Structures are given as structure tokens and as C-alpha cells.
Amino acid sequence: MLIDNLEAIIRAxxxxxxxxxxxxxxxxxxxxxxxxxxxGMISKELTxxxxxxxxxxxxxxxLIDAIAFRKNKLGNILAEGVKRASEKIGNGAEEIxxxxxxxxxxxxxxxxxSRSFAIxxxxxxxxxxxxxxxxxxxxxxxxxxxxxxxxxxxxxxxxFDENEVEKRAKAVRLFFLHGICxxxxxxxxxxxxxxxxxxxxxARLAAITSALTGFDITDLELxxxxxxxxxxxxxFNVREGxxxxxxxxxxxxxxPITTGPTKGEYVKNLDKLLxxxxxxxxxxxxxxxxxxxxxEELGLxxxxxxxxxxx
Numbered sequence: 179m180l181i182d183n184l185e186a187i188i189r190a191x192x193x194x195x196x197x198x199x200x201x202x203x204x205x206x207x208x209x210x211x212x213x214x215x216x217x218g219m220i221s222k223e224l225t226x227x228x229x230x231x232x233x234x235x236x237x238x239x240x241l242i243d244a245i246a247f248r249k250n251k252l253g254n255i256l257a258e259g260v261k262r263a264s265e266k267i268g269n270g271a272e273e274i275x276x277x278x279x280x281x282x283x284x285x286x287x288x289x290x291x292s293r294s295f296a297i298x299x300x301x302x303x304x305x306x307x308x309x310x311x312x313x314x315x316x317x318x319x320x321x322x323x324x325x326x327x328x329x330x331x332x333x334x335x336x337x338f339d340e341n342e343v344e345k346r347a348k349a350v351r352l353f354f355l356h357g358i359c360x361x362x363x364x365x366x367x368x369x370x371x372x373x374x375x376x377x378x379x380x381a382r383l384a385a386i387t388s389a390l391t392g393f394d395i396t397d398l399e400l401x402x403x404x405x406x407x408x409x410x411x412x413x414f415n416v417r418e419g420x421x422x423x424x425x426x427x428x429x430x431x432x433x434p435i436t437t438g439p440t441k442g443e444y445v446k447n448l449d450k451l452l453x454x455x456x457x458x459x460x461x462x463x464x465x466x467x468x469x470x471x472x473x474e475e476l477g478l479x480x481x482x483x484x485x486x487x488x489x
Contacts, residue, residue: 179205179208179209179212179232179233179234179238180232180233181233181234181235181238182233183235185235186235186236186238186239189239190204190205190238190239190242193239193242193243193246194242197242197246199242199245199246202282202284202285203259203260203281203282204242204245206260206276206277206282206283206284207245207256207259207260207263207282208237208238208241208242208245208256210256210260210263210264210271210274210275210276211230211241211252211256211263212230212231212232212237213274214264214267214269214271214274215229215230216230216232217270217274218269219267219268219269219270219271219274220252220267220269220271224251224252224255224267225252226250226251226252228240228252241253241256244256245257255267259277259280259282260275260276260277260282261275261277261280262280263275273429274430275428276306276428276430277305277306277428278299278300278302278305278306278426278427278428279302279304279305279306279420279424280305281302281304281305281306281307282306283299283306283428284306284307284308286308286315287431287435288315288427288431288445289431289434289435289440289443289444289445290435290438290439290440290443291315291318291337292314292315292317292318292319292337292338293318293337293338293339293340293346293445293451294314294315294317294318294337294346294349294350294353295308295314295315296427296431296445296448296451297314297346297347297350297451297452297455298311298312298314298315298350298354299427299431300425300426300427300448300451300452301425301452301455301466303408303411303412303414303415309357309367310357310361311353311354311355311357311358311361311408312353312354312356312357312358312360312367312371313353313357313367313371314349314350314353314354315337316353316371317330317334317349317350317352317353318334318335318336318337319334319337320333320334320373321371321372321373321377322353322356322371322372322373322377322379323373324377324379324380324381325352325353325356325379325380328352328380328401329348329352330348330349330352331345331348331349334349338443340445340446340447340450340451343450343451343453343454344454344457344458346451346454347451347454347455347457347458348458350455350458351455351458351459354404354408355401355404355405355408356370356380356404357370358404358407358408359380359383359400359401359403359404360378360383362403362404362407363383363386363387365378365383370383379397380397380400380401381397383397383400384396384397384399384400387400402476405476406476406477406478408459409459409460409468409472409473409476409478410478410481412461412466412467412468413468413473413478413481413484413485416467416468416485417481417484417485420466421465421466421467422452422456422464422465422466423465425452425466426448427445427448431444431445432444432445432446432448452466459472460472460475467485467486468485470482470486
């Protein structure tokens with residue numbers, strides 16, 4: 179929103195928390211509305227004559243209230259999130275709606291941060307989420323070298339590299355599984371990431387889990403549990419109609435950044451990245467469905483008939 183008024187930002191976060199609204203999605207849908215208005219896609223009739231401007235703290239706070247209580251025509255539409263709001267507004271608004279599978283993207287733009295995020299957002303079972311299953315882009319910045327023993331390619335690639343896709347796919351998969359282990363055990367993800375001296379590794383997570391439960395759980399067994407979780411989530415989405423066609427990024431992520439230190443960067447070949455990731459996790463290339471072989475390997479054969487009948 180280009181707002182640098184700290185009091186307004188604190189108030190906006192407080193209101194979102196108080197109303198039970200996600201701060202990223204709320205900020206994204208309001209920014210979407212300002213851009214749509216700026217481009218003439220939203221009329222003054224829809225805004226009740228209010229000017230939607232960048233850098234306006236009062237507008238931000240007023241729209242948070244309007245969205246929370248569906249106070250007016252604009253608030254009622256924006257309460258649906260950017261995907262549905264853009265479809266209702268029309269006039270080309272869908273072209274500037276930044277989301278994946280209906281979830282608004284956070285500030286970590288894969289064009290300027292890491293191509294690992296391009297994979298993460300596209301295949302994410304929740305959509306464009308930067309925390310689930312994990313911050314896969316940390317690999318590009320040299321984090322968690324302990325994962326080398328599990329096959330993590332090292333040294334990391336240049337963060338904008340789209341050529342050695344097999345290495346990037348392996349890294350994203352391992353970071354995903356590491357993050358899922360933290361999630362299912364109730365760990366804050368911030369303390370499981372780091373360097374070899376302070377990261378809560380697979381081995382440490384397994385040791386802690388064994389101590390707490392009395393079961394002797396190895397790191398490899400814990401990784402298998404995480405893989406089952408990730409794959410089962412995908413199977414749920416497949417049952418509901420999600421396919422490779424839905425593993426896509428907003429149009430803007432395929433357009434060059436126009437300013438700043440990463441000017442000119444953009445996601446050039448998502449299909450190539452997806453092919454490599456599907457191969458790495460055992461999904462078929464054609465439509466991104468976990469293969470029967472992978473499901474049997476993970477002990478998830480009980481979902482085979484359901485997801486393959488859903489095709």
C-alpha cells in the first residue's frame with residue numbers, strides 16, 4: 179500500500195487480528211482495489227465516490243472495517259478475496275489479481291527472491307503461501323546445510339537459475355518436508371531454520387519426538403511421515419478437482435521487474451520447474467496427480483481408487 183505511517187500500520191494489524199482477518203490477504207486485496215481503481219477497472223460508483231489512493235492510511239483503516247463488516251458495495255466485494263473480487267469486478271481485473279488457487283501472495287515475489295518460491299507458490303496445497311510447507315527459498319541463501327546428508331544439492335544455485343531444475347526440485351522437496359515436520363510437531367518454523375549450529379534438524383526433531391512419546395522414531399521415519407502428509411494433502415486437492423492446470427502463477431510473475439536491484443528478473447519457464455518437481459515427489463507429469471506407485475510406497479493406497487475415479 180506504500181504506507182510509511184507506523185501508527186497506521188500497527189492499527190491495521192491490530193484490527194485484522196481483532197476481526198480474525200489475515201493481514202497478508204487483507205493488505206493484498208486492498209492493494210488490488212487501489213490498482214484496479216487506478217487502471218479504471220473500478221468506478222467511483224462502486225467506491226461511493228471515495229478516491230482509492232496509494233499511501234493513504236485512512237483509506238487502509240476504513241477499508242479494513244468495510245471488508246470486515248461488508249459495510250458498502252466495495253467492502254462486500256473485497257471481502258471475497260482477490261480471486262472472486264476480480265471476477266465480480268471484471269474489466270480485466272483478473273489480470274492483476276495476485277493469487278494462486280485463490281490465496282493472495284505475500285511480499286516474497288519469486289521474481290526477485292528465488293525461483294524456489296516459484297515452485298512453492300505454484301504447487302502449494304494452500305496456494306501462494308510463503309510459510310506452508312516452508313520457506314523453500316532459504317536454500318538459495320545457504321540455510322540448513324545439515325540437509326546435505328539427505329540429498330540436498332550443495333552449494334546452492336544462483337537464486338534466479340532456472341536451468342538446473344532437478345537440483346532446485348530436490349531442494350524444494352527437502353525444505354517442504356522439513357517444514358512439515360515442524361508443523362505436525364507444533365514447532366515454530368523460525369527456530370527450525372538456520373545454519374549447522376542452530377537449526378533444529380530432522381535428527382533433533384526425531385530425538386525430541388522419541389523422548390516425548392517413548393517411541394523410538396528415527397529421522398528417516400519422521401521424513402516419511404511428512405511425505406505422507408504432503409502427498410495426502412495433494413490427494414485431497416485432486417479429489418476436489420485440482421490439477422496441473424491449477425499449479426500456475428499470476429501473470430505478473432512472468433513479467434520483468436521494472437525497477438530496483440532485481441530489475442529485469444521474472445519467472446521464465448515454470449513448466450520446466452514443475453516437471454522437475456513432479457518427478458521428484460512422485461506425481462505424474464501430465465496432470466500433477468500422485469502416482470499409484472508413490473501412494474503404495476507411502477502406505478496411502480486406500481486413496482488410489484478415490485482420486486483416480488475423480489479424474
